[in-house]
Amino acid sequence: MKALLFACCVVFLSAVLANADLRPPIKPANQNAAQATPEPKYILHTGLEISTDPKAYEARLQISQSQLQNFRAALDSAPANPPVVGAIAASAPRTIIAGLLMFLAVSVAGVLLARSSFGRTQKALGTIIIVAVVLGAAAIITRGNAGPPGSYRWRNLPQALAKGEPTTGGVDIEVVPDDQLQGRMRLIIPLKKQNAPGEE
Amino acid sequence: MQSAVELRSWPTARSVPSGRVFVAIVVLCLISSAAFASLLPLQVSIVTVFFFAGPHNWFELRYFLMRLPVRLGRSRNFFLTAFVGLGVLTLVYISLPIVYNATTLSEDAWSTVIATWNTALIVWLGALVWLRSKQKPRANWTWLIPLGLALCSLNWLGPNFFSLAIVYVHPLIALWFLDRHLRRTRPAWSRAYRRCLCLLPFVLVGMIWQLSHTPSLADNNGLFWRITQHSGAEVLPQVSSHLLVSVHLFLEMLHYAVWIVALPLIGSRARFWDVKTVPVARHPKGFPRLVGGVLVFALIVVGALWFGFSIDYATTRDVYFTVAIAHVLAEAPFLLRMI
Numbered sequence: 001m002k003a004l005l006f007a008c009c010v011v012f013l014s015a016v017l018a019n020a021d022l023r024p025p026i027k028p029a030n031q032n033a034a035q036a037t038p039e040p041k042y043i044l045h046t047g048l049e050i051s052t053d054p055k056a057y058e059a060r061l062q063i064s065q066s067q068l069q070n071f072r073a074a075l076d077s078a079p080a081n082p083p084v085v086g087a088i089a090a091s092a093p094r095t096i097i098a099g100l101l102m103f104l105a106v107s108v109a110g111v112l113l114a115r116s117s118f119g120r121t122q123k124a125l126g127t128i129i130i131v132a133v134v135l136g137a138a139a140i141i142t143r144g145n146a147g148p149p150g151s152y153r154w155r156n157l158p159q160a161l162a163k164g165e166p167t168t169g170g171v172d173i174e175v176v177p178d179d180q181l182q183g184r185m186r187l188i189i190p191l192k193k194q195n196a197p198g199e200e
Numbered sequence: 201m202q203s204a205v206e207l208r209s210w211p212t213a214r215s216v217p218s219g220r221v222f223v224a225i226v227v228l229c230l231i232s233s234a235a236f237a238s239l240l241p242l243q244v245s246i247v248t249v250f251f252f253a254g255p256h257n258w259f260e261l262r263y264f265l266m267r268l269p270v271r272l273g274r275s276r277n278f279f280l281t282a283f284v285g286l287g288v289l290t291l292v293y294i295s296l297p298i299v300y301n302a303t304t305l306s307e308d309a310w311s312t313v314i315a316t317w318n319t320a321l322i323v324w325l326g327a328l329v330w331l332r333s334k335q336k337p338r339a340n341w342t343w344l345i346p347l348g349l350a351l352c353s354l355n356w357l358g359p360n361f362f363s364l365a366i367v368y369v370h371p372l373i374a375l376w377f378l379d380r381h382l383r384r385t386r387p388a389w390s391r392a393y394r395r396c397l398c399l400l401p402f403v404l405v406g407m408i409w410q411l412s413h414t415p416s417l418a419d420n421n422g423l424f425w426r427i428t429q430h431s432g433a434e435v436l437p438q439v440s441s442h443l444l445v446s447v448h449l450f451l452e453m454l455h456y457a458v459w460i461v462a463l464p465l466i467g468s469r470a471r472f473w474d475v476k477t478v479p480v481a482r483h484p485k486g487f488p489r490l491v492g493g494v495l496v497f498a499l500i501v502v503g504a505l506w507f508g509f510s511i512d513y514a515t516t517r518d519v520y521f522t523v524a525i526a527h528v529l530a531e532a533p534f535l536l537r538m539i
Binding site: 097104128 | 308311312342343345346347348349352353354355356357359
């Protein structure tokens with residue numbers, strides 16, 4: 001009986017300790033209040049590198065001064081300086097017009113290239129088109145969510161951490177209410193559960 | 201052909217400095233302009249615009265009058281398109297600030313307005329290129345069509361960036377004018393000049409390297425704010441405004457040096473205030489009174505500009521850089537005539 005009570009106490013205390021950092025369950029009466037919690041506020045997209053430092057005593061999240069200024073501006077409800085790329089084509093109609101014109105430009109250039117005799121002009125046009133295509137592809141991949149998903153770059157994080165190697169990937173920074181984090185920062189890595197060898 | 205003949209008959213200087221002196225002057229101009237623009241961007245910008253903005257427009261006007269044929273002839277459509285487009289685009293551009301203050305357009309709608317004006321500019325330039333290409337049947341300028349379309353596309357993606365690009369590219373056009381002028385009037389200097397121009401990217405890279413990490417300039421008063429805004433501090437907030445103002449000022453100083461010093465000195469045997477040196481005025485069927493009147497009126501405007509700068513520098517600077525779009529546009533047809 002004593003052993004059973006002791007075991008119950010251990011389980012209870014460990015549960016309290018383990019759940020201390022979790023948000024308490026929302027009571028039905030407060031559910032509406034919980035729904036009224038503001039949506040996470042998106043501030044910026046930046047890069048994040050997770051690396052190991054065997055000599056470090058404490059983990060560190062290093063944020064640049066400009067990022068911190070963006071945070072401060074966001075907290076003051078002041079418009080932070082938008083990134084240069086973000087200021088491009090923020091309007092759908094303008095993007096459509098730009099796309100149509102670029103389509104025409106590439107089409108006309110292709111026709112001219114096909115009709116012209118091989119020479120310096122053709123070489124120059126070919127170079128311009130290749131550069132435009134490369135830049136366009138790069139822009140689509142980096143800005144248009146094309147290419148592999150963000151989690152792809154984090155897929156080898158456990159192995160890299162085990163080897164003490166850095167891993168680099170994209171990260172979105174969000175501002176959430178304080179009660180959700182309780183004074184901490186949370187780094188959520190998009191890692192899928194990897195089965196150990198032999199597991200289904 | 202006509203333009204070539206005109207340039208061959210361009211008056212030449214009595215005492216022609218040697219090519220080495222010319223190269224030394226160009227290099228000195230490049231380095232000193234970069235140094236002044238980097239060290240004291242705001243102060244030098246104020247002084248430079250005060251003293252040289254108006255006079256450089258006067259010299260530019262005089263240069264264009266010298267390049268104007270007495271009879272338009274086959275170039276009638278070209279000049280008609282040039283002047284009509286110049287007038288309409290300038291009037292619309294000047295009216296934009298008035299429209300902005302009078303209406304409550306959203307930022308997106310305003311970007312569309314700017315993109316439309318920029319597109320009209322590109323279309324006008326395209327029309328001029330097409331008309332000019334008809335006079336040069338051996339030249340193949342069809343590749344400019346996709347280039348123009350691509351520029352239009354980029355303009356619609358970021359109208360503000362396109363407008364800012366015009367601000368930075370415009371000063372370089374003066375260097376192109378000087379190149380074309382040297383090629384026809386001083387061929388011996390042309391190669392040396394082009395070698396000097398190769399220094400320009402290195403100077404620019406050096407300035408960017410040195411100034412990219414400098415703190416932004418204090419724009420805590422209206423005038424400094426205007427100067428940083430004109431250089432694109434609002435469009436490129438991540439870039440140090442010190443860098444932006446310095447680079448723009450550097451290019452502007454070169455622009456003024458070409459129009460006020462280089463072009464008048466290279467090809468003026470006679471005094472530059474002599475109306476008879478302008479072919480349109482000198483020709484028996486020309487318009488000496490009209491040309492004289494235009495130049496005198498422009499001189500009065502330069503004086504008024506100095507007076508305005510003395511009374512209210514910030515407002516006059518705003519007005520000047522709005523109206524000055526006319527000279528930016530006017531360079532296009534005359535440059536095309538030289539190509």
